[in-house]
Amino acid sequence: MKKISIQTIRGKKNKQPITCLTSYSKTIAEIVDKYCDIILVGDSVGMVLYGMKNTKKVTLNTMIAHAKSVRLGAKRSLVVVDMPYKTYTNKFVAYKNAKKVMKLTNCDAVKLEGGEKITNIIKHLIKNKIPVMGHIGLLPQSTKKFKVKGRSLIEKKKILKDAIAISDSGVFAIVIECVLESLAKIITKNVPIPTIGIGASKFCDGQILVIDDMLGLGDSAPKFVKKYANLNKVMKASVKNYVNDVKERRFPNLK
Numbered sequence: 001m002k003k004i005s006i007q008t009i010r011g012k013k014n015k016q017p018i019t020c021l022t023s024y025s026k027t028i029a030e031i032v033d034k035y036c037d038i039i040l041v042g043d044s045v046g047m048v049l050y051g052m053k054n055t056k057k058v059t060l061n062t063m064i065a066h067a068k069s070v071r072l073g074a075k076r077s078l079v080v081v082d083m084p085y086k087t088y089t090n091k092f093v094a095y096k097n098a099k100k101v102m103k104l105t106n107c108d109a110v111k112l113e114g115g116e117k118i119t120n121i122i123k124h125l126i127k128n129k130i131p132v133m134g135h136i137g138l139l140p141q142s143t144k145k146f147k148v149k150g151r152s153l154i155e156k157k158k159i160l161k162d163a164i165a166i167s168d169s170g171v172f173a174i175v176i177e178c179v180l181e182s183l184a185k186i187i188t189k190n191v192p193i194p195t196i197g198i199g200a201s202k203f204c205d206g207q208i209l210v211i212d213d214m215l216g217l218g219d220s221a222p223k224f225v226k227k228y229a230n231l232n233k234v235m236k237a238s239v240k241n242y243v244n245d246v247k248e249r250r251f252p253n254l255k
């Protein structure tokens with residue numbers, strides 16, 4: 001089994017769509033690993049598993065714990081771990097924390113949210129051999145309103161500038177979250193590295209979704225998500241059947 005490298009991901013630009021999903025545990029990572037190029041241990045874990053209203057309270061230790069579990073299940077995919085809010089406030093803090101994540105989880109790269117403002121941090125990590133994935137557009141760690149970005153000309157220009165700035169700083173790929181389709185297309189054409197969209201159109205070089213959303217687990221998936229299963233329904237029915245079997249003494253079956 002050949003492990004997917006950062007070079008493999010870069011090489012897919014303009015050739016093959018890049019496939020990514022989030023995972024927070026070994027069990028899920030084992031499944032995703034068979035099919036996806038990238039597994040993201042996203043700080044969305046705070047909202048998906050811990051009931052937080054945004055990602056701001058997710059800690060570095062929480063990310064490390066979930067990334068360790070994911071690593072156990074991921075043998076082939078590239079594993080990228082989100083650096084949580086306030087863990088990369090300057091290049092020294094960022095390096096200390098990212099180094100800890102890389103060392104304790106054995107992941108392949110970290111992801112940072114932001115554009116022009118964090119280029120010195122990105123450059124410092126890369127100079128110190130920590131591969132970085134970028135994240136622009138809607139930035140869950142700093143946004144107050146979860147709405148599509150890039151509607152005004154000013155915002156459009158800023159997001160494009162951010163994309164070029166972090167690409168020039170050395171990130172190997174960029175997640176583009178919730179921007180207008182036309183903007184995602186322009187960014188994808190103007191950077192030499194792959195763009196990975198979430199609610200950002202088919203014009204990106206790849207796609208990512210939160211796995212719970214696309215599997216129909218929980219009830220907080222954004223509108224743009226295509227549901228490939230309704231696991232809520234399947235799991236409810238299974239639990240109900242089990243409970244009925246126990247109550248009716250059909251399980252365990254001693255015969």
Ligand code: KIV
Pocket residue numbers: 022040041042043044045082175177198208209210
């Ligand atoms: O935290 C996360 O899961 C993410 C994806 C939504 C891209 O950053």
